[in-house]
Amino acid sequence: MRRTKNRIASYLAVLIAAAIMTSGAKAESVVLPQSASDPIVLPLNDGTSATSDPSDQLQVFVGSADACCDGRTPIAGRYAEVDNAIAFTPAFGFDPGQDYVARAQTHRGDLQLVPFRILSETVPTEARVTEIFPSGDTLPENVLRFYIHFSAPMKPHVAFEYIKLRDASGAVDHAAFMRFKQELWNADRTRLTVLIDPGRIKRNVATNVELGPALLEGQDYILSIEGGWPSADGTSRLPGFSKRFTVGAPLRVRPDVENWEVTSPCAGTKGSLYIMFDRPFDRHLLSQEVRVTNESGRDIDGAFIVGGGQQSLIFTPSEPWSGDEIQIVVSPELEDVAANNFRDLLDHLGSDSTHVSSTVLRISVKNCGD
C-alpha cells in the first residue's frame, strides 16, 4: 500500500506539474495514464473547483469514442479531488490493450472525448521470421510441409496474402499451397504450418495431372514471406524474408532405420550418439517420435539436438552409457519431409506392402578402454 501511494504521488506530481507548466493556467487536457495502475487526471482551471460530483467533469468508458457515451456505463472507480485537479483510478485498473475514452470537461465547460490506450508493460517483440523448416538448401520434389517460425505472435487469417512460392524467375505459383479454412498455427501463434497442396504432390491425383507438381527436380524456388504482415498486437510489421532452395529427386521409398548411420558411443562416458539419416525428416516429429532406450526398452534420459537440414540427430545421455547395447526406437509415425512414414508413402503408390520398414536400430556400446 505504501509503495502504491508513493508511486501515485510521484506520478501525479510529475504529470500534473508537466501538464500545467506546458499549457499554462488554461490547462484543459486530461493527463493520460501511462500504466495500468496510474490514475487519469483532469487539471482544473485556476479558480474553478471540483463540482460536488466529479463524474460530471471526468468519466472513463470502455470502447471507442464513436457514438460515445449515451447508454454506456462509465467505469467504476475512485475519484480524488483537490482544488485544482481531479484524479480518477478505475476499481480494477486500466488493462493494457483495451480501448478507453475519457469524457472530460474543458475550461469552457463543455465535454470533450479523449480516446486512449495503455500499452503493454512488456516490451513488444519485433516481428520477424526466425526459422523455416525444412532448413536444407536442397529439398525433395515432393516436400509437403513447411514450418515458418516467427519471433512474435502474428495476425491470423492473412497468411497467404504474404506467403508465396516463386520460381527462379520470380513468378508466383498461386495454386502451390493447400488452403484450409483455418490456418495451422501453434497455440501462441508463432509457428505456422504451410502445406504444398498434396494434390500437386500425389501422383495421378487430378491437380497433379492438370497443373503438374508445384516443384520440379533441378529447378530453384523461393519461399517468400513478404514484408508488412502485422504482428498480433499490432505493434510491428514483418520485414520480408525469403528462403531459396533447389529441388532434388522425390522421396518415393519409405524411410527405414537400416539406412541410417550411427556412431557407437563409449561405455562409461557421456559421449554423444550421432545418428545420420538418409533424408531430411519432419522437424517437429523428430523431437517427439525418436527415443533412445537400453536393451530392455527402458528410456535413457538425455537431450536431443536436431542437426542441420534435419538430416541428423545428436543424443547426449544425462548419465554415462552402461550396458552392452542400446536401441534407437522410432515411432512408425515419424515422417520424412515428404510425409512418408515407416508404414506407407504419402500417395500410397509403389509401396511394397510385404516389406516392413525397421523402426528399431540396435547399437553396441563400445568398450573404448582408458
Next chain:
Amino acid sequence: MSKLANYTISLSAALMIGTSTLAETEMDIKFAGALEFADDGTLFVGDNYNGAIYAFEVPAEAGPEQIAASSIANIDRKIAELLGVGASALELNDMATHPVSQDIFISVTRIGNFASQPAIIRVTQDQEISLVDLSALSFQKQELMEFPEGETTFKPRGSGNSVPLPRDLAKGEIALRTLAIMDMEFYEGELFVAGVAHDNFLSSLRRIQYPFDGAQGITNVEMYHITHDQYESRAPIRAMSVQEIDGKPQLVAAYTCSPIVLVPLEDIQDGAKIAANTIMDYGNGQPLDMIPFQMQGQTMLFVTNDSRSPQVIPVAGLQGAKVVDHNDFERGGKLDLHPVMPYGPVGEAVMFDGMSMHMTLVGEGMLASITRDLYTGALNLDTNPVFFPNRIHNMRAEFDFPQYDFAASRARLE
C-alpha cells in the same frame, strides 16, 4: 503558480487515494459465487477458490413499498462496462435481493488480461448499477473445512456411444471444485451450504453458525435418483430451501436430472452420512434456483432449470409425501417419456418467457430474473410480477390482432 505548490497539491491528492482504498481488515476474496442474504441484510458470499464464506454487513435504507416492473436490457454488457472490460470478459455467478432495500446484488467474475477478479454489483430499484466497495464493508470470513482440492476436473463424455465433441471435452477443463459451494440457505442463525467436499468430492451439506464462531459441521448426503435408477453420493444439491414439512424444518433440495429430496435439519449433524428422502423427480435437466413465494394463499417453490420450463411446486404437496427408494421402481433409467415420469408431487411446469439464468424474489410479489432472450440472445435483468404464465404478452397471439374484439369473442360463447 509555482512548481512547488503543484507538488504539494498532487501529493495530497495521492494521499486521498491511498487512504480511501485502505481496509481495516484484509479483504482477500478471490471468487464471488453463491449469494444469500440474512433478514438483517448480511450478505453471504461463497468463495469457491479460497474455500471460504464471507459475510458482509450491507447497511441499507428501506426500499420502495411497491416494487415496479422494470427491465434493464443487456445487463451483462452494462456490468462489463462498469468493470472496464468487454461483455465476453464477464461471468454472472449468482443473484440475491437485499431484504431491506430490495436492491439486487449480482456476484460476477471480471476476466482480466492476466487474472480473474471477483466483484459484487448492486442494482437499485431505480435501475442504477454500481460496484459494491467490499473494502468499505465490515465482514467476517469463515474458512470451510474439508474443502476439496482444485486439480481434479470433470471426466468428459460424449452423447451415448459417440466420442466427445470439442464442447464435451471442454468439461474436462473444469475443476470439480467449482461444485464446492452450490447454494446457501440461511435459517434461524445458521447457514446451510450445499456442495461437494473432501478430496473425494462427496455431496455434502455444511452447517455453520452465524455470526461465525468457527463452529461448523459437515454431513455427507446420499440419495436415490429415480431417473438414473441409482444411489448417488457425488453430484451435489443445486438449489434448496428450508420449509416446514411434516411438523419440522426440512431442506427441500433439487438435484440435477432432477430429483427433489427432503432432508430434516435435525439429521444434518457433523460427521454423519445420511440418506436424503427422495419424494419426486420432475425429469432431466439442471436446476438453477429454488425460490419460495406466496400464491393462492399458499407457499410455492419456483424451481428454474437450465434446460426445461420452470416448475411450480406447492409446499402443501410435500406434506406426507411418500419417500421412495429402489424398491419402488423397476430397474433401468427413466427417460423423459417413461410412463413413471414425472414422479411424485411435482406441481406444474409453467410458462416463463426466455431462459432464466439467475432469479430472485423482490419484495413479496415480484421476480427479478437475468433472462436470456431467445430471439436477440441478450441477457436482460427483468423484474415482473409473480404470475404464470409469465410475460405471456410477449407472445404473438389472437389478442394482438387489431381486429380482435374481446366482447365479441365472449358473445360467441353465450
